[in-house]
Amino acid sequence: xxxxxxxxxxxxxxxxxxxxxxxxxxxxxxxxxxxxxxxxxxxxxxxxxxxxxxxxxxxxxxxxxxxxxxxxxxxxxxxxxxxxxxxxxxxxxxxxxxxxxxxxxxxxxxxxxxxxxxxxxxxxxxxxxxxxxxxxxxxxxxxxxxxxxxxxxxxxxxxxxxxxxxxxxxxxxxxxxxxxxxxxxxxxxxxxxxxxxxxxxxxxxxxxx
Numbered sequence: 001x002x003x004x005x006x007x008x009x010x011x012x013x014x015x016x017x018x019x020x021x022x023x024x025x026x027x028x029x030x031x032x033x034x035x036x037x038x039x040x041x042x043x044x045x046x047x048x049x050x051x052x053x054x055x056x057x058x059x060x061x062x063x064x065x066x067x068x069x070x071x072x073x074x075x076x077x078x079x080x081x082x083x084x085x086x087x088x089x090x091x092x093x094x095x096x097x098x099x100x101x102x103x104x105x106x107x108x109x110x111x112x113x114x115x116x117x118x119x120x121x122x123x124x125x126x127x128x129x130x131x132x133x134x135x136x137x138x139x140x141x142x143x144x145x146x147x148x149x150x151x152x153x154x155x156x157x158x159x160x161x162x163x164x165x166x167x168x169x170x171x172x173x174x175x176x177x178x179x180x181x182x183x184x185x186x187x188x189x190x191x192x193x194x195x196x197x198x199x200x201x202x203x204x205x206x207x208x209x
Contacts, residue, residue, distance in 0.1 A: 012173060015180030016163050019049060023159070026152050030118060036099070038148055039116050043092035045155055046071055052179055053162040055172050064089065074158035079151070083144050087111045113143040116151070 022045040029038035050070035051062035072085035086105070091114035094103035105111035166172050 009173070009177070011177040011180070012167070015052070015177055018180060019045075019052065019159055019163070022048065023152065023156050026148075030148065030152075033118075035116070035118050035148065036095070038118070038152075039095050042148070042151060042155065043096055045159075046075075046088070046092065049155075049159055049162060052176060053166060055169075055175070067092075074162065075151075075154050078154045078157070079146065081144050081146050083112075083114060083146065087114050087144065088146075090114070091116070115143060115145050116148045117145060118148045 022041055025041045026038050026045070029035070029041065047062040047067055050067040053070070054062075054066055068085040068089045070085075071088050075088070076083060076085055090103040090105035090111040091101060094100050094106065097103075101113045101115055103111065106113050166176050
């Protein structure tokens with residue numbers, strides 16, 4: 001398959017759209033002030049993209065090590081806050097399995113707490129956020145504050161870069177398409193639905209929130 005035909009391959013475009021609907025979901029959540037669901041979708045997005053873009057994977061599912069590796073390589077270097085893939089994965093476990101920032105790694109002291117805010121990265125006020133959390137214990141322990149919006153934008157860019165890398169390799173492209181075909185039909189989206197045209201500014205919390 002030539003590079004040109006890969007770019008216009010319906011199966012590849014369909015698989016790529018399946019990834020983009022996760023971004024659309026995060027955007028909808030942020031527009032409606034649904035902060036926790038936005039985080040849940042972001043963490044699921046990490047799992048899915050790590051699995052679907054793993055050239056060496058034998059099956060279509062993610063593992064802890066592969067997801068952390070993908071985050072460390074594609075996300076961590078572009079975030080304005082110094083965090084690690086292991087810390088983000090620990091936050092993922094806390095949110096997905098317990099609806100909390102308290103993952104087992106945080107409790108045993110091997111990871112910092114990662115708190116996510118919907119404020120833009122340049123306006124994050126750590127003291128105010130900690131006050132809102134009403135957790136005195138949290139204030140005195142290692143932690144990091146990450147902007148949900150910045151994380152979403154970095155994930156979007158990293159996803160596009162990963163898809164571009166796949167398109168440059170015919171064998172990888174076919175494997176990516178094969179993995180995508182294992183997805184449920186209900187996971188497909190209308191091909192006429194494109195990426196949101198809204199600016200990230202539209203997802204920032206308003207001053208009165």
